[in-house]
Amino acid sequence: MDTNWNSTDKDPGGALEQFVAEEVREAVEAGKSVKVLRPGGWVKALAGFLAFFLGMTLALSALGALGNRIAWERDPSPRWEWDWQETDAFRDEVSHYLREFLTIGAGGTVDFYDGAYYWDGGCNSAVVVEQEAIRTWWGFGEAAEATRVEQGTLEPVPPAEPEKELEKEPDAAYQADKNVLYYIRNGEIKNGKVYSNMDAGLDKLLARSVEGYNFYLQFVNGRVSIFKDGQIRDVYGDGYYDGDSRWFVPGYDNFPVSEQLEGVKVVMAVRETPIPYYSADYKTGGTSYYSAFYSLARQVEESESFYYTQGLLLFIAMWCLVLWALLRKSVEPVNQKIASWTVHVWTEVRFLLAAACLLWAFLPGLCNLDVVYKLLYSYGWEGGYSFAAWGMAVLRLVTMNVPALIALFWLWRLLRNDHKHNPGEVRRSLLRTLFRFLRTRDLKRPVEKRLSRSGGLVLLVLLAGFALSLFPMAVLVNFVRTHPGIWGWCLLLLACLLEVLLVWALCCAWWSRGLARDIAALADQVEAVRAGDLERPLVLPEDADLRRTAESLNDIQAGMRAALAEQTRSERMKVELVSNVSHDLKTPLTSILSYAELLRQEDLPPAAADYAKIIDQKAQRLKTMVEDV
Structure with missing residues (x-):
């Protein structure tokens, strides 16, 4: 201790x-x-x-x-980049905006959704929240009205003719989001169409001097120029777009500008610190959420906070x-x-x-x-x-x-x-x-029954395993046949080896039944020898695995029988010898005791009387020793 x-x-x-x-x-x-x-x-x-x-x-x-x-790739950028405007997601979103603005400038149609927009964190798209579910929850909408008609609390109203939707501008989906200021011009300066979400201050946008905005992109004469924090950024690199290029915009040698963009000019600015923008349609009860860049910035900020927290x-x-x-x-x-x-x-x-x-x-x-x-x-x-x-x-x-x-x-x-x-x-x-309880009860049974029960149980388990393995084996064979491949064939070979081992184990379990009988017979013979039966030998078949062991036990049994006979004969001779010696000693000893007794009865001198007494004592001691023998 x-x-x-x-x-x-x-x-x-x-x-x-x-x-x-x-x-x-x-x-x-x-x-x-x-x-x-x-x-x-x-x-x-x-x-x-x-x-x-x-x-x-x-x-x-x-x-x-x-x-x-x-593992789930939840970060919008490499984990060592904390400037949200330096992330791949930001560049993808800017490229997406540019493609949409170029489509508007070329006179095309931009597909956008009505409803609530929010950043989903995994791709550069908006997710639409259906307004019918919201209106139904408040007791409005077609589903709620149909339920009230069925209950008899509302008179059915014939459907009204659909109202004619007002024609929307091509850039209507981007006008409310002031995180991105844009200027799109289609054609010549005098006759071209201009789209912008700024009522005033276009000169500042074109001069890249809008307060609170630090990222500017210009598309002029088929080339894209990018400015961040007053510094111009390299867009095209060696002039060829590949998987490692940072910006996916037209103007590369292998991504030329279409003729449809001739005369189109686009200028856009992104707020340095985005804020969310909302709008409500009070006629339908819908709320729109225009904040793709805001959600991206918040996601980068959350990612930075996450890594700081885990580092702490x-x-x-x-x-x-x-x-x-x-x-x-x-x-x-x-x-x-x-x-x-x-x-x-x-x-x-x-x-x-x-x-x-x-x-x-x-x-x-x-x-x-x-x-x-x-x-x-x-x-x-x-x-x-x-x-x-x-x-x-x-x-x-x-x-x-x-x-x-x-x-x-x-x-x-x-x-x-x-x-x-x-x-x-x-x-x-x-x-x-x-x-332990079952084992104690099982030990009370004969060895042959115990071995037979255990062998039968093992054989039953192996048979059940072999039967259950046939179905997965068939499925694997069909899979390899329909989907060939090196790993499939290796797996099939491994399954075949396992099946062969299982069959070999079944054969061994069946063969062990005869071995169990021989072991039981050998154990019974050992018990018989221990009980003293040295006459009956153990005879096993010629092909038995324990044949030599049984013969060795028979030899030991014969040797013990011979040794026991020799020991019995020696004991008998010893007993006879002791009996004869005892008889031969008792006859003279009896005479000595009688004469010693007679001498003690005579009137002898003191010295002679002492001698007679000593003779009597020694003779009595010798008599005791002979009787003990």
């Missing part, structure tokens, strides 16, 4: 001695060594344990959140683990105390908790069809994507439910700590108790 006294103060109440005595008693009963600590030592131990708990929980939480965000959590976790490393040796008493609690948890409850945590952690990912598809088809099958895509699918599956992963980790730690400090025979298990 290790001792570590951290204080020499007296404990007048005796509580400390009682606490130490209890710890020592538990350690002695469990057959383990334990560190007996004073309250100051327990404070250090608890501090170390809490530091480890907090550090690992924060680290797993932060790493899981980071892995989940990376990792920093705190690192220092907690450093503190735990310094106090690691002091934490052992806490682990032992926890093990003294967990030993009372039944093994079946542990398995149920582990299964529940596994389902909680991985079932949501397995129910996600996208994750399952990537796991099955990302690497090698059907010319799949790549190993990186498969790894991302695995990362999505693992980080789908981070709290469940943390619970699974701590459950594993508790079980590991319990197995470290508590031997197997101390742990409680309902199944182990049941199996």
Whole structure:
């Protein structure tokens, strides 16, 4: 028992001695060594344990959140870029606006939706919120009116003729959003059509000097110029557009400007700090939300905040683990105390908790069809994507439910700590108790019956497994036939090898039935020899695997029989020898005793009387020895 006294103060109440005595008693009963600590030592131990708990929980939480965000690609830009106007999503949105403005300038039609617009965070499009559902919720709309007509609370009204919609300007969808100021001119300066969402201040827009706007784009004479914070940006690079080009705009050598854009000029400015813009249609009750750039900026801001938060959590976790490393040796008493609690948890409850945590952690990912598809088809099958895509699918599956992963980790730690400090025979298990009871009952049966029952059970399980494997084998064969590929054929070959092993195991189980009978006969023969039956030998068939063992047992039986006969003969001779010697000694000894008795009855001198007495005593002693023999 290790001792570590951290204080020499007296404990007048005796509580400390009682606490130490209890710890020592538990350690002695469990057959383990334990560190007996004073309250100051327990404070250090608890501090170390809490530091480890907090550090690992924060680290797993932060790493899981980071892995989940990376796996699902929720960031609009690389994770090291915090300027929202430097993100790929911003460039895609600006390119989208430019394409729409060029379409308007060329006299084309831009498709846009009425309703509520909001940024969906994953693609450069707006999502429409149906206004009929909103109006129905407030008691208006066709569905609500039809319900009231059926209930008899409203007279049916014949449908009115549809009102003729007012013709909208091509840029009507962009006029309300002041996060983007634009100027579109179609044709010559005098006769061309101009579209803009600015009532005044066009000169400032054309001069790139609007307050609060730092990003400007101009399309003039078939070329795009971009200015940010007063600095011109390179748009076309080497002049050819490829996958690494930053801007997807017309004007490249391999993306020329169409003749339809001749004379079209577009100028647009983006607010440095976007704000949301709303509009309401009081005739229909709809509300529109024009804030694509605002949502993008907020998303980049949220992404930056997310990574700062996770970095702070990792920093705190690192220092907690450093503190735990310094106090690691002091934490052992806490682990032992926890093990003294967990030993009372039944093994079946542990398995149920582990299964529940596994389902909680991985079932949501397995129910996600996208994750399952990537796991099955990302690497090698059907010319799949790549190993990186498969790894991302695995990362999505693992980080789908981070709290469940943390619970699974701590459950594993508790079980590991319990197995470290508590031997197997101390742990409680309902199944182990049941199996021991059944095993005790089974040992009372003959060996042949026990072996026959176990062999039959194994054979039945193997037959059931072989029957159940036929259907997956057929499905796999059909899959390889319809989707040929190297990985499919490798998997089919592996399945065939498993089937061959299963058939071989069936043959071995059937062959073991004869071996079980031979073992049972051999065990019965051993019991007979132990009971003293040395006459009846064990005869097994010539092809039996235990034939030589049975012959060896017969030889041992014959040798024991010969040795027993020799021992019996020696015992008989010894008894006869002792009997003869005893008889030969008793005759003269009887005479000596008689004469000694006669001499003691005579009147002899004192010396002679003493001699006669000594002779009588020695003779009596010799008589006793002969009788003992």
